[in-house]
Amino acid sequence: MALRFLPSSLLGLLLCTTVIAAGSPGNSSWNRPVPISSYQLTGPSGSTAPEKCPPCFNCQLPRFACGQYGECNEYDGQCKCPSGWGGIDCLVPQCDSLADGDQRRLREDGKSCECKEGWGGINCNVCQTNQACAAFPLIGGSPVENDEEVDPEDMRCYKGGETVFNNHQMCNVTNRKIIDQVGADRAVQVTFSCDRTDETCSFQFWVAEVESFYCALDQCQSSSTPEYNTNVTTYACEHIKCRCIPGRFICGEDGSVNIDDFLKEEIQGPATFSCKNNECKFEEPAMNDLISEIFADPYITLDCSGGECLHFSQVPGYIRPPKPDNTRWVALSAAGAGLIVLLTSATLWYAGRASGGEFGSIRLPDDEQARLMNDHVPATLHFSNLSYTLGSRVLLDNVSGTIKPGQVCAIMGASGAGKSTFLDILARKAKRGQVAGTTYVNGREVANAEFKAVTGFVDQEDTLMSTLTVYETVLYSALLRLPRDMSLEAKKFRTLETMNELGILGIKDSRIGASGHRSISGGEKRRVSIACELVTSPSILFLDEPTSGLDSYNAFNVVESLVSLARDYNRTVIFTIHQPRSNIVALFDQLVLLAAGKLVYSGEFAKCQAYFAEIGQPCPAGFNIADFLIDLTVHAGMDERSNSTDDSSTIEPSSPSDEVANLGDEERGLRRHQTPAVPLATRSRVGSASPENEETELRTRSASAYIKHKTSQLLEAVSLNSGKRQNAAPLAPKLAALVEAYAASSVARQIREEAEILQRASAGVDSGAGQLPDVAVETSLLRGRKRASFGTQFRILSGRAFKNLYRDPALLMAHYLSSIGLALICGLFFHNVTNDISGFQNRLGLFFFTLALFGFSCLSSLGLFANERILFIRERANGYYSTFTYFSSKVLFDILPLRVVPPIMFGGIVYGLVGLVPTVASFWKFMLILVLFNLTTAVVVLFLSIAIASTSVAGLAGTLVMLFNLMFTGLLINRESVPVAFRWLHTISFFHAAFEALAVNELRYLHLTETKYGVELDVPAAVILSTFGLHAQSFWWPNTVLLGIFFTVLTAASFLTLHFFVKEKR
Incomplete structure (x- = not known):
């Protein structure tokens, strides 16, 4: 008995092992041998095999089922698996390629398939190239005559999306929430395939290349809608049934959620799978509800790539629809472009025609025309010990003075004396160097922002917008800077009034013009620049060379208008000027005279002539005092060596008066033979020789000796001036004497006393010990006036920019x-x-x-x-x-x-x-x-x-x-x-x-x-x-x-x- 039972037991174990081993590379969906394990194994007594023998697979038994809804053989209980699937239960993907048939290898656990070249997908079912289909067996009968062998080069990998016989697609799920829920490191994918003959399709859901559940669809109809650039393919199936794979993701993996019951009971159909340009979607009512409730998407969205191996003659005949006619597009586009050009041209033409309409008659309410001129705070400007240093050079040194309301102060000096620098410092302009000293407005120091709110500044160079008219240029200044509560009519009136004062009302409609397209003269541009500042009627007005570029008549008119502004409306006006005419000089109230950055005089202009006479520098009778002062400071600043004699070629004046007289002669051009190329420091030395001596020198000396003599003079002048710049030599004695004389004068002492009074008064305000008499007025001054708002500024600047655009x-x-x-x-x-x-x-x-x-x-x-x-x-x-x-x-x-x-x-x-x-x-x-x-x-x-x-x-x-x-x-x-x-x-x-x-x-x-x-x-x-x-x-x-x-x-x-x-x- 024992001997008979032992062989039976061994035979049972062998047969069971054979059944388990059915998942070998040779296992496929067709030509499967009938496994021996389907027979019942019993011992001599009729008992079954030992308990250690695993149960044999039999898809006829309730315990076992064929995956992918594979066909169960009723004779041997084994599964016939769909293409791309193997294993005893059809749950193991096959690798290699679809063309290998029953020779495909099964995928090893935990690994991905290595597909053959030209094939892709989790189970290598999707063709990717025509070469991959060369060895693929034909489906649907031989397309060649006389059963000739098919040329492999005639095979095509058809990727149009439409199913001809058996189509396979590999898709990536693109629903964001599903991807986030699963995890970005685990790919969520779907495989989809259809059999046109059987009208069936299959659907598999994968996570990290591990299948979770699968579905079978039947009564499927496919349709393809060709469009110009692509096809729209749709598969509509009447019924669908799905099943979970136990122990997989969302199917009970590690005790997690299991949707098997939902798949079996709820998923019934109908279902559709549609694609356009590889963008696909899978829809089924119950599944859509699940996706919508959990992931907030209407359906499963996919990014798919499919393929099917066909003979080129089997590829669906596709005739590309004719390209759409673009005639309408061309016509509409051209019409639109033309319309834009016409509208733009019409707008510019209308704006140009309408631009002159705003300069019509102006009607002001009673007394409003005088409101701006009278509603201001008179400002006394005092400056004390103002100095300016740039690097190691002192460009301005201890300048003091006082200008009161109703006065005009002229800052004079030769070129390079520091006039513009001093004016910039007074006007609080940003400077590159270091500024020292103090300035007071009505007895107290004022912050820069508050100071600039009540002052105006006219630069020496004109910077105007060339496309605007004179009126528009001045009006924009008024609109932007006059009080916002002042009416528009009053601002226009003030603009016209200012232009009339400066004599430019007759050219109000002329454009400023640019280089090469000139409209108004340089002198007229200068007056427009002054008008832009004068229109605001500032409490203090600074001007840098306001008469520059003007003829004597217009220069007098400009200065006269400034004097009228100061005296009639109690303004403070300060400007630099270079050698004015005598009739202009007579209009000055205050004078600041500079030489090499030093203060030579600061005080009332009416007293300056008497002051210089007191210190031994009287102005000759009938001589322009302005010319005299400039000549005096220039020659006083020359180095002593330039005034010394050599070889009787230089004549030293015997007295200051003689020196001044000689200087006057030089300015009148009497020294016509003076060499202009020689620097100022040596001009007296070169130019003091008489014409007769020059002629004698030319007759008696050879040309080479003459040239040598002139060259030595030039080299000496260059060396002298270079030494001054490098060594910062002290002032020339004569200029130092003038500076010291003024510092010790009663005029300077009076200014210092005024400064001390102002400083004590200011200190009293700060400490609370007392108040200046005009502190309330000063408070009003510091508050300033509200100018145009941001919105008004933007509107005005936009209008100006638009005019600049359409006029050029x-x-x-x-x-x-x-x-x-x-x-x-x-x-x-x-x-x-x-x-x-x-x-x-x-x-x-x-x-x-x-x-x-x-x-x-x-x-x-x-x-x-x-x-x-x-x-x-x-x-x-x-x-x-x-x-x-x-x-x-x-x-x-x-x-x-x-x-x-x-x-x-x-x-x-x-x-x-x-x-x-x-x-x-x-x-x-x-x-x-x-x-x-x-x-x-x-x-x-x-x-x-x-x-x-x-x-x-x-x-x-x-x-x-x-x-x-x-x-x-x-x-x-x-x-x-x-x-x-x-x-x-x-x-x-x-x-x-x-x-x-x-x-x-x-x-x-x-x-x-x-x-x-x-x-x-x-x-x-x-x-x-x-x-x-x-x-x-x-x-x-x-x-x-x-x-x-x-x-x-x-x-x-x-x-x-x-x-x-x-x-x-x-």
Whole structure:
């Protein structure tokens, strides 16, 4: 018995092992041998096999089932698995390729399949290349005559999406919430396959390449809807049944959630699987509800790639629909561009015609015309010991004085005496050096902001906007700086009144003009500059050389108007002047005389002649006192060595009066033979020789001796002046004597006493011991007057910018005409691009050319701010407006007409002519990128023009920036070929962001068809995009977002640079 039982037991174990071993590489879905394990094994007594023997698999038993709803053999209880599945229960994926049939290997536990070349998917069912299908057995009968052998090169991997016989697809789940729930490190995937003959489909859900559940669908019908660029494929199945794999994800893995009951009871159908351009979705009512409730998505979204091996004659015949007719697009685009041009031209014409209407009659309420002139605080300006040092050089030393309301103070001195420097310091202008000393307004020190609120300053050089008229220039100053509660009519009246005072009312409608396009004279421009400050009727008015460039008559009129302003309206007027006429000198109330930065005189002008007579320097009778004082300070400042005699060639005056007389002769031009090339310090030495002596010298000396003599004089002068600059030599004795004489005079003592009184009074206010009599008035002075609000400033500056734009329309018209002309040229050469490789190239070339066009055309903006840099600096320093309002108006009137309209015109014309994707969404995306790119490039150029003062350097920098961005556009250098350490250069290139966005918008869903050597190749354009290093899903992020970030950041950087670094420094 024992001997008989033992062989039976061993036989049972052997048979069970055979059954288990059925999951070998030879196991397949067809030609499966009948396993011996289906027979019942018993011992001699009829008992079953030992308990240690595992139960044999039998799909006929309730305990076992065939995975993937495989067919169960009723004779042997074994499973017939679908293609791509193996193992005893059809739950193990097969590897290699679908073409290997029953020779495929099973996937090892915990590993991924290594598919053969040209095949992909979790179970290697999806063909990827035509070469992969070369060895695939034909399905559906032989397509060749006489049963000839099929040429492997005739096989195709059909990826159109439509099922011909058996189609397989590999998909990635794209629902964001599902991916987040599972974890980004675990891929969520779906495999989907259909059999057209059986009208069945199968669906498997995978997590980290481990199957969770599977479904079988029947009564399935497929349909394909061809569109111009792609196919829309839909599978509609009436019934669906699903089953969990026990112990897998969402099927009870580690005691987690198990949806097996839900799948069996709720999932019934119908179900649909539809795809467009590899973007697919799987829908079933109960499953949609589950997805919606848990993951907030309407259905499962997928990104799929499918394939089916067919003979080329079996590929579904697909006739591409005719390309849409673009005639309507072309007509509408051209009409839109023409309409924009017409509207712009009409607007500019109307604005030009209507601009003169605002200068009509002015009616003021009673007494309002005098309100501005009378409603102010008289200001006494006292300055004490003002000094200015630049490096080691003392340019101004201990200057003191007092100017009262109703007085005109003239600051005089020779060229280089320090007049303009002293005026800048009095006016609180920003200086590069160190300023010392104090200034008082009505007896107390005043902060810079409060001081500038009640003062005006007229520069020596005129900085006016050339396209404005005289009236508009002065009116804008009034509108921006006069009190906001003052009526518009009163401001216009004040403007006309000021122009009448300065004698420029007759040219009010004349434009200022620029170099080469002159309208008014230089003297008239000077008076316009003065009017811009005079119109505000400031308490204190500073002017730097107000008579510069004017003839004697107009110079007198200007000074007379300043004197009238001071005396009639109790203003304080201070200006520098250089050798005025005697009738102008007679109008002065106060005089400050400087020489080499030293104070020679400061006090009442009426007393200066008597003062100089007292110190032994009387002005000759009938001599202009201004000329006398200038000559006196110039020659007093000469070095002693320049006044010494040698060889009787120099004559030393015997007395100060004689010296002054001689100086007067020199100014009248009596010393005609003086060599002008010799510096001032040696002119007396060279020029004191008489004409007769010069002629005798020329007769008796040889030419070489004469030249040697003159050269030695020149070298001595150069050496003398160089030594003065390097060693900071002390003052010339005569000039030092003049300075000391004034410091010890009663005039200087009176000024010092006034300063001490003011300082004590100011200290009393600070300590609370007392108050100055006019403290209430001073408080009103310090409060200032509220000028135009930000909104008013922006409106006025915008109007001025618009007038400047339409009155000089050359740049505007150049942009518009070039956009239209180049759009037509592009439409001619790129007309109706084809959907092949050459069409792909033409599209990229068009995009590259378009970006280069708008990128380099933005360099025209360099001059827009450069031409107004000095104007902005001075107007802001004089309190016209804030940086923000100027910058806002500047950006607005550069962006709208020059940077938004041209790309719209260009895009509207070129889009239809070229034949780009004819969809509304794609069209407006194209326009969005063009406009956003042009704005970004414009602010790059704006930033360069603000940050770099030199237009030439800014132009070079702008060109280099454009070329750098062009290099990394993505067309010239493939991103993947750039070293990883330098790929960030593509990220910071706004050209790359725009180029990639345009390419993706046009080519993402496009299929290219190319016929070579009789073979038709159908390639998705996205594949070629990736070959170029471009990402097919990067339209909004990062490209469009990056362009927006570039525009925002560079706009902010431009404003901050303008506000903090573009400032007046004198």
